[in-house]
Each structure stands twice: as C-alpha cells, then as structure tokens.
Amino acid sequence: MNALRLPTRREFVRGFAATAALALPCPSFAQAAARVVVIGGGFGGASCARALRQIDSRLQVTLVEAKTFYFACPFSNETIAGLREFEAQQFSYDSIAAEGVSVVAQTAVKVDAQARIVGFADGSSLAYDRLVLSPGIDLRFDALPGYDEAAAAKMPHAWKAGEQTLLLRRQLEAMNDGGVVVIAVPAAPLRCPPAPYERASLIAHYLKTRKPRSKVVILDAKDSFSQQRLFEQAWKELYPDMIERIALSQGGRVTSVDAATSTVVTDFGNYTADVANVIPPQKAGRIAEMAGAADNTGWCPIDPATFTSKLVPNIHVIGDACIAGAIPKSASAANAQAKACAGVVASLIAGKEPVTPRLTGACFNTVAPGYAFSLSGVYAPKDGLFNEVEGGGTSAVDASREDRAVEAETALTWFKAITADTFG
Numbered sequence: 001m002n003a004l005r006l007p008t009r010r011e012f013v014r015g016f017a018a019t020a021a022l023a024l025p026c027p028s029f030a031q032a033a034a035r036v037v038v039i040g041g042g043f044g045g046a047s048c049a050r051a052l053r054q055i056d057s058r059l060q061v062t063l064v065e066a067k068t069f070y071f072a073c074p075f076s077n078e079t080i081a082g083l084r085e086f087e088a089q090q091f092s093y094d095s096i097a098a099e100g101v102s103v104v105a106q107t108a109v110k111v112d113a114q115a116r117i118v119g120f121a122d123g124s125s126l127a128y129d130r131l132v133l134s135p136g137i138d139l140r141f142d143a144l145p146g147y148d149e150a151a152a153a154k155m156p157h158a159w160k161a162g163e164q165t166l167l168l169r170r171q172l173e174a175m176n177d178g179g180v181v182v183i184a185v186p187a188a189p190l191r192c193p194p195a196p197y198e199r200a201s202l203i204a205h206y207l208k209t210r211k212p213r214s215k216v217v218i219l220d221a222k223d224s225f226s227q228q229r230l231f232e233q234a235w236k237e238l239y240p241d242m243i244e245r246i247a248l249s250q251g252g253r254v255t256s257v258d259a260a261t262s263t264v265v266t267d268f269g270n271y272t273a274d275v276a277n278v279i280p281p282q283k284a285g286r287i288a289e290m291a292g293a294a295d296n297t298g299w300c301p302i303d304p305a306t307f308t309s310k311l312v313p314n315i316h317v318i319g320d321a322c323i324a325g326a327i328p329k330s331a332s333a334a335n336a337q338a339k340a341c342a343g344v345v346a347s348l349i350a351g352k353e354p355v356t357p358r359l360t361g362a363c364f365n366t367v368a369p370g371y372a373f374s375l376s377g378v379y380a381p382k383d384g385l386f387n388e389v390e391g392g393g394t395s396a397v398d399a400s401r402e403d404r405a406v407e408a409e410t411a412l413t414w415f416k417a418i419t420a421d422t423f424g
Helices: 009-023 045-055 076-080 094-098 163-174 195-210 228-238 286-290 331-349 401-423
Strands: 035-039 060-064 069-071 090-092 102-104 108-112 117-120 125-127 130-133 137-139 180-185 215-220 243-246 254-258 263-266 270-272 275-278 282-284 300-303 315-317 359-368 371-382 385-394
Touching (some): 045 060, 045 094, 045 331, 090 401, 108 286, 163 195, 163 275, 228 359, 300 315, 315 331, 331 401
Parallel strands (some): 035 130, 215 243
Antiparallel strands (some): 263 270, 359 371, 371 385
C-alpha cells in the first residue's frame, strides 16, 4: 500500500463533498407510492435515508431508530480520555425529518419478508417495498464465559457509544495512580479494527498526564492488527514502558472473565485489573438475525453490486452488519455504502439497471492531542465481495510530527464533514 499524501483541510472537505455528490445518481422517476424503510439510525441508516430523499423526493422513506439521539463512536475514545465532551458526540434526527424522512422512534422486532412488513415492539407495523437494514453490531454476550450484560456494568466494553463510554471514563478518573488498565481485544471481525489500539493510546495519554505510575495492558486475540507499525512507533515515542501488548501467540487471547474480582483470564495466565475494558466478540444487530439476513457467522452476506441480502429477497444490508470483504467496519464505510445503496434502491424501484458501486473509505487514529495517522482505501465488487483496488494509502511511518499534527486537524475536519453529511 502506498504512503498517503496528506490533503489540506480545504482539499479534504472539497473531496468529501465531491465524493458525496458522485455517490448520488440523478433523480429517478420512481413510482410515487414506493415505500422504503431503513432500520438503524447510525452512519449507514441515517445517510441512506437522507440520500434516498435527495435522489427522489417522491419516495416514501421511513427511518426506524429506537433512540432519539445518536451517539457517535468516532472520537468517542477522546471522550473516554477526557479530551472531548460527551455532548459533542450526540446528534439528533431533526434535520433528517425536516427533509421529508419519516423518523419512527420504535424498536423493530420482526420482519416478514414475504409480506414485506416490519413489526415493532409496541405491536404496530409498517409495510415496505424495499427494506434497508443498517443495525450496526450487537455484542455476543454468550461468547466469553463470565461476560454478560451484568458484567459489562463493572467491566465496560464501551463499544457502543453512550452510557458505557461515560462509565469507562468515570472508572479511569476514580482509579488510583499506579493502577493497571486491561483492554481485552477480540479476534476479527469487529467494528473499527484499529479502535482498541487508539483507545489504549489515548488512555495512556490520560494516565501519563494524570496518573503517570499506571500502565495499560492490551490482551489481544490477534497476532497483528491494522497500522501496527504506526501504533507501535507512537507508543515507543510517546508512552515508553506504559503500554504492553500481549499478542495471540504470546497468550493474549482472553478465555473468560470474573467481574466480581476484576480478573481477566487468558491461555497463559490471569490479570487483575483496576479498570477492565472488555471488548467481546460481535455480530450483526439483532434485527438482521430476526429478518433471516444473518448466516451462521452472525453477519450478513450480500451481493456487493446491489447490497441485497443473499438470504432474503427485497432486503439490502449496509454498514457494520454486512460481510463486505476488504472494507473495514467503520463510519466512513457505512456512509459510503449508504449512498451507493440508496442509488441502487432508487434504480431498482424505477426499473433501471443500478450502477456498480465504487466506494472510498478513510480511517483516522488519534494517539495523542495533535498526533494522528490514517488509512484510506478504494473498493469495488469482485468475486462476490468488495475488494481493494488501486488508489488507497496509509500514512508514512517516517512522517514528521508536523505531518502528524496536520492529520490530527484533518481527522477533526473529517468528523465534522461526515456527521454533517449524515445528520445534517
């Protein structure tokens, strides 16, 4: 993969807007009564609902999301480390509703694919012509012995932004200097693969400035991870002797936990944590399984050319829930998939041949204030999955601190751009 040329902030915003515009086809002539229901109000679902209305205002678009506010995962690690206020991660659906999308604050509990009906927790239902599932992830509380929802109240995962984010932050604040923070990282696939290592970095920054005798231990179910050289270089430079990573081959795989004693058990030994951040294995959001769109892996196989489920007719799956090949599960990927899927859905409703998608994605990792690096990719369908094609890149390992500072500014610009593009 090539080294990434750093764009200016103006270039980045202009490029993001251009990509967004290109992702949306010209208005189609869909039938006026066509009903599209989108389940899930994150970067995938909210973006898709907005894009559908922008493509054709005659489409009857309904966004189903139980929560009235969305709490963004990107930049939530900065909230955990006390560098960012929680309110900056909160977004409403008011602008989406103002654009003509019906926003339904309900929990979807059933999908009848034959009748094309979505059922809600209150007993009501909604008919659709096309259904888009963007439910994000659910945590597999049955996959790690000792770790269930009750254990998560003591050993937070903070892998869904919200109360868990604040819980982990409060635990770090309450920890004595000299304490040990243990972060348990599962095997792939998982949401935002580099995020556990960004979190370790920012927690180390907090400890370095507030509780310098403390330590971060990463127990990892993998031997390698995305942008590993860049993270390890940053740790050596910024946090020498403060972060210890124990890889799979070194006995880092967590096999069970004991929440009562804050003990994390691995293949080779036990670790007692003052603060334990346990990230369990994951799967597609529950409604995907209820709809029959998830296979025995827990994720949703799709046709990458149309995002249609390989298991259920007239259903499309986007975002973290789908099996998308080389595209990492991230906000950027969900946003890109959402726009492409909206174009596909509008074309199919109008009886037109959909355009084969070509998606771009970017991932920024902040390891300290003013110090970040990134990874970008371009993806296209091939052999039933999205494959990476030429055009992506990663930050140079030997980049200067000035370059790292520029990327930190670009990361913030990206976040402002993608949240405005998604939520208005």
